[in-house]
Amino acid sequence: MHIAPDLQLPSLPEVTLRALDACHQDESYRKISEIVSADTALVARILALANSALYGPSTPIRSVDQALLRLGTRRFHTLVLTAALRQLLFELGGDEWQQLRDFWRHSLTTALTARALATLTRYPEPDEAFMLGMLHNIGELIAIKTPATDTKQHYLDHQSDIAAELVASWGLGPMAADAMRYQQALPSELRDAGHLVKLISLATRLALSDAAGIAAAGTVFGLNEELTREINRRIGHEVSGMAASLGIPLDEDYCGESASRQLKQTILRQAMANQAINLADLTGETEDILAETVNSLTLVTGLPALCFGHSGDNLVLLSGTIGDIPELAVIAKPGGSVLTEAFISGLPVSLGERSPTVLDRQLLSLLHTPSLLAVPVNSGGNCPGVFALGTDNDHLPTTLELADIFTRQLSSVLANRTPTETGNEGLDQEIARDRLRKQVHEVSNPLTIIRQYIYQLRGRLEDAGVQQELDVIRDELDRAGNLLLQMSHTDLRQSDDDGVELNAELESLARILEDSLFSADNRSLKLSLCSEPTRVTSDATRIRQVVINLVRNAAESLPEAGGMVAIKTSSPVWQNHRTWVELEISDSGRGIPDEVRDTLFSPVKTTKGEGHSGLGLSIVKQLVDDMEGIIACRTGQEGTTFRILLPAASHKKNETD
Numbered sequence: 001m002h003i004a005p006d007l008q009l010p011s012l013p014e015v016t017l018r019a020l021d022a023c024h025q026d027e028s029y030r031k032i033s034e035i036v037s038a039d040t041a042l043v044a045r046i047l048a049l050a051n052s053a054l055y056g057p058s059t060p061i062r063s064v065d066q067a068l069l070r071l072g073t074r075r076f077h078t079l080v081l082t083a084a085l086r087q088l089l090f091e092l093g094g095d096e097w098q099q100l101r102d103f104w105r106h107s108l109t110t111a112l113t114a115r116a117l118a119t120l121t122r123y124p125e126p127d128e129a130f131m132l133g134m135l136h137n138i139g140e141l142i143a144i145k146t147p148a149t150d151t152k153q154h155y156l157d158h159q160s161d162i163a164a165e166l167v168a169s170w171g172l173g174p175m176a177a178d179a180m181r182y183q184q185a186l187p188s189e190l191r192d193a194g195h196l197v198k199l200i201s202l203a204t205r206l207a208l209s210d211a212a213g214i215a216a217a218g219t220v221f222g223l224n225e226e227l228t229r230e231i232n233r234r235i236g237h238e239v240s241g242m243a244a245s246l247g248i249p250l251d252e253d254y255c256g257e258s259a260s261r262q263l264k265q266t267i268l269r270q271a272m273a274n275q276a277i278n279l280a281d282l283t284g285e286t287e288d289i290l291a292e293t294v295n296s297l298t299l300v301t302g303l304p305a306l307c308f309g310h311s312g313d314n315l316v317l318l319s320g321t322i323g324d325i326p327e328l329a330v331i332a333k334p335g336g337s338v339l340t341e342a343f344i345s346g347l348p349v350s351l352g353e354r355s356p357t358v359l360d361r362q363l364l365s366l367l368h369t370p371s372l373l374a375v376p377v378n379s380g381g382n383c384p385g386v387f388a389l390g391t392d393n394d395h396l397p398t399t400l401e402l403a404d405i406f407t408r409q410l411s412s413v414l415a416n417r418t419p420t421e422t423g424n425e426g427l428d429q430e431i432a433r434d435r436l437r438k439q440v441h442e443v444s445n446p447l448t449i450i451r452q453y454i455y456q457l458r459g460r461l462e463d464a465g466v467q468q469e470l471d472v473i474r475d476e477l478d479r480a481g482n483l484l485l486q487m488s489h490t491d492l493r494q495s496d497d498d499g500v501e502l503n504a505e506l507e508s509l510a511r512i513l514e515d516s517l518f519s520a521d522n523r524s525l526k527l528s529l530c531s532e533p534t535r536v537t538s539d540a541t542r543i544r545q546v547v548i549n550l551v552r553n554a555a556e557s558l559p560e561a562g563g564m565v566a567i568k569t570s571s572p573v574w575q576n577h578r579t580w581v582e583l584e585i586s587d588s589g590r591g592i593p594d595e596v597r598d599t600l601f602s603p604v605k606t607t608k609g610e611g612h613s614g615l616g617l618s619i620v621k622q623l624v625d626d627m628e629g630i631i632a633c634r635t636g637q638e639g640t641t642f643r644i645l646l647p648a649a650s651h652k653k654n655e656t657d
Helices: 013-024 029-037 040-050 064-071 073-087 094-120 126-135 138-144 149-157 159-169 174-181 195-206 211-221 225-246 257-278 286-301 338-345 358-367 396-415 427-457 466-487 502-517 540-557 616-626
Strands: 305-311 314-320 329-331 371-379 382-391 523-528 563-575 578-587 630-636 639-647
Touching: 013 029, 013 040, 013 073, 013 225, 013 257, 029 040, 029 064, 029 126, 040 064, 040 073, 040 094, 040 126, 040 138, 064 073, 064 126, 073 257, 094 126, 094 138, 094 195, 094 225, 126 159, 126 174, 126 195, 138 149, 138 159, 149 159, 159 174, 174 195, 195 211, 195 225, 211 225, 257 286, 257 396, 286 305, 286 314, 286 382, 286 396, 305 338, 305 358, 314 338, 314 382, 329 338, 338 358, 338 371, 338 382, 358 371, 358 382, 371 396, 382 396, 502 523, 502 540, 502 563, 502 578, 540 563, 540 578, 540 616, 540 639, 563 639, 616 630
Parallel strands: 523 563
Antiparallel strands: 305 314, 305 382, 314 329, 371 382, 563 578, 578 639, 630 639
């Protein structure tokens, strides 16, 4: 049975709602990717579009992150909205809601397990493993929305072949298709199979959390039972956390009707706001557009409104829906009123129970209402104007939601006007400016992600997911650097031709690590960098991951009373007839426990809080080996020091002395 590659499949309404909200709130690229990646239907839609003929013979997309980059922000937002509209067409009953919830939990568990196994076994594309884990049982999702019993059973009986057919049609390659096709192969048949095939097959078994899966881990990858159970425990905790954040109950009966109604209301409100904006004249200067759209805002909310534009140092009253508009200009500085506070903060501000200022009273008099809500228009990092809505506070949440949706869509209109609509600049100059603006926006996304993750990490250093989140920081730093290189038309392949300056990388990482791991007054990070060149024959990605792993472990080993972690470099160092650059990372902690030292660089059960252990050091050893380096450790009651020798870069490519 042939399956169309562009599938129309149901999602849990809670996931679609969260994805819509993330797009509406302009949340970080990484946050949106996390939400979308956790839904098989959305992943399928994204892959079908990103790998379609619309984009020509491009390199096949092998992860959701890559797909989002290819689609771009606006097209992706449209895709999510379209997917949300399609959700309204699915009419599911009680059993089907339960099946959909159980399908979501199993597919997400499989995907997270596949990614963890990929990292542990050094598969080069863990995000690809995650994505295939989300898709491995897509036949079950097709069956849920299929009314005919015979056809439904066919989909359930041929899930592996269906997934393989779809993955192949999306251009993900023969290895990905084989991973789908042979996912149910016996563990004894997988010993010499391809790496990706083994990852997906084992992940599907471990997702069931039974003894057979534990035994298969030993057969397929030689993983011991203790480590395998720890992986299962951590993944289960992560799935439960994501379900809780989305409001999806896992341990009780599930029905998505309430969330579906909320989704329908959200879509209708966004459609209302979009339609109302399109009724206005959206050409000309920004202040003309703001003045025009005040009528549309009143149409959406049913409330009287005033529009203030930012001109010089003032907020000037441009228009309103109250009859004659008086001349009114106020200084665009903090003055206590809801209008100026909304402008300065960039956030909606309600009068509520606060004591009104004179300006507040003036606006209330113009609007003839008992209360007031000020909503800023944020566009491209600036605030070109503020809307003042007359309210009664009885329906404030609904009013605030509608006004927020309206102003965000208006902001998008202002940010994406074509050069001919502005009329002030030459065509070539405006096109160049628009291109640069889009590139800078793409750069700002990963930088924003970095800031958000640093903030989150401050209070979560004991969380089992810290290692993964630190990897996110590493990946986003790389992406930011690549985008900057693209802006300057530099060939990315030349970025590491002459090696990496270790001291420069350490200085950059130190700023991030100080904020995330050493924010407490009793903890400090000391940098002692040599004055000689420290260029090494490696790439920045591996160095960053090694340093982050070791510094994190060192910080965790410090006692509650505090302590210090030191990073030191020395260059040049001669050993074994080669020239090296030395990196030392030491701490004043309690030292590594005896039971950990014997298997220091092997994957073992974590003893977080007692020293350097867990999967992190095995990854560090693998990375140092990949860089043709040497790593050693000394530890005792005075603390622990890791010494790493990295091959020094030279025009002679490290020829022997």
